[in-house]
Amino acid sequence: MEVLIRLLALLAVLLVGAGLRSSGVLDDERTEWLNAAAYYGALPALIFVSTYDQAIGELLSVRLLGGLMAVLFATAAIAWLIHRERSSTARRSVAVVQSYHSNLGYLGLPLVAATFGADVTAVASVILGVVSLVQVPLTVLILVVMNDADAAIAGELTGLIKNPVLLSLFVGLAVGSSGIVVPGTVAVGLDAVGSLALPLALLCVGASLQVDASSIDFGATGSVIGLKIVCMPVLAWIVFSTLAVDPATFTASVVMLGTPTAVSTYVFATELGGDREFASLNVFGTTLVSVATLFVLITLIG
Template identity: 25%
Template sequence: MSLGALLLASLNVTLPVFVMVFIGYLLRRLAWIDYAFVTTASQLVFRGTMPVLIFLSIIRADLDATLNPALLAFFALATLCSFLASWGWAVLRVPYADRGSCIQGAFRGNCGIVGLALAAGMYGEAGLSTGGLLLGVVILTYNAFSVVALASHQPGRSANWRSIFTHIVRNPLILAVVAAVPVAALEVELPIWLVTSAGYFASLTLPLALICVGATLSLRSVKVSGGLAFETSLMKMVALPALATGAAWLVGFEGRELGVLFLFFASPTAAAAFVMAKAMGGNATLTANIIALSTLMASVTITLGAFGLKAAGLI
């Protein structure tokens, strides 16, 4: 395949995702949707459609091919290393009061929406099932590490670990994974009408979630953001994905598994980072700027990264 064809193949995966994000931004600017819609739609995705999508993708998958404990363990380890690297960078480059927000912004990716959508675009149902299993690790590690980062840099504040643990074990995405794995392992046959209806409901997930991401983008925030937000976004979108993907290749991952790992590592900063920063007294404005900048960068960095990996024959 020529380099031009490889680039086109990469664009065919990434552009539909970011076009939906742009549509969300445009709809918000035209006042066709408002923040009340975004709030309601986000809750619908988080509590309903995405858990169903993950459940269906796992029960339809061949677990012998997709359930790879080594992959899950590597992703957890890579997330820990990214978290520690972000912390070390922040100690050297970031004022103390902003460190928690920058650490979270640098390592916490939007895997549940952007990463999963890209995995589905590149690998179809297999990408969804692999990504769905990884989301269990994502939710556990990202929430726990974010709390540590934010609590550690807010004098007088401490993490309520019991509340955090309760929040994690009740997370609908984790519950979907827990419910789906035994159904898939036991090869339980669900009624066709139920699977079809669930499929209709689950199909709302990615377009609705991506529209919500676009609707929350603020170019005004990007314009006023300083070098700190830009530097954090470069850490999130360039430095850490390159290091983590390189490490994955060195330890032996290739093909679909390496591709999904790259897409998850390279996802822009998660919108949930803003909610947590605001709740725990972090710099919410800085976090919003990082989210906006990293999302804008993602259309370029992910496309070029996927193109490079395809050209090298690694995915």
């Protein structure tokens, strides 16, 4: 019951964000402020406090890396097969990338941190870094190739390297592996800032949702939802059960890969020739339905 209440609270904050956008309280400028606060402040703080006292050798293993890549590319391959007959290339490219591109930073890691212990959160932070380094370039590449988009892939990759989320992960792991002691007051302060990551992210997600009822393709959107928040976590469950990883790694992997489609895919689709309305609808659909699927996942794992 506690998990359900927690997830319903997340949905409530998400809907509040959508309501504030509809009423004009959260316009584009204010949404950007909130987004910047979450992206450059709260989320990096959460990642750092989750990893600064962990040695990288204790978190990143061959099994974890291999399992993550297996699930990611298997889901992408299945999505490619299922969506290959879509008549619109712009819609087909978006359907493929949104079937595997997870919302690990804004929803996954904060949700794990709010639900599980520090050991699971530390592994989730590493998963965020590893998968982001792969799924972002893969998404850009698919959209560019399928839509013949004119994009500077090198620029996208450079931006990824400068990503504050990844930088905070590397700094946290470096501090943990080197044995540097972080003062208690600093750790407490960063922990307080990091606790704001989830509510800020949910408000931003809600404020960024754009849904046009007249353009809904239930079949295509249903396929994306099924692949992203049902097929992908099921694959993760099978793969990491087979690899016999430790409980913290199993929990973090299944929950993180069971998160909805990342909001950033809407931005990528808009910039790289994808169907932006379809992309927005899929973000909304996967986020909404994930409240139920994540409840099931967390309950089963717990």
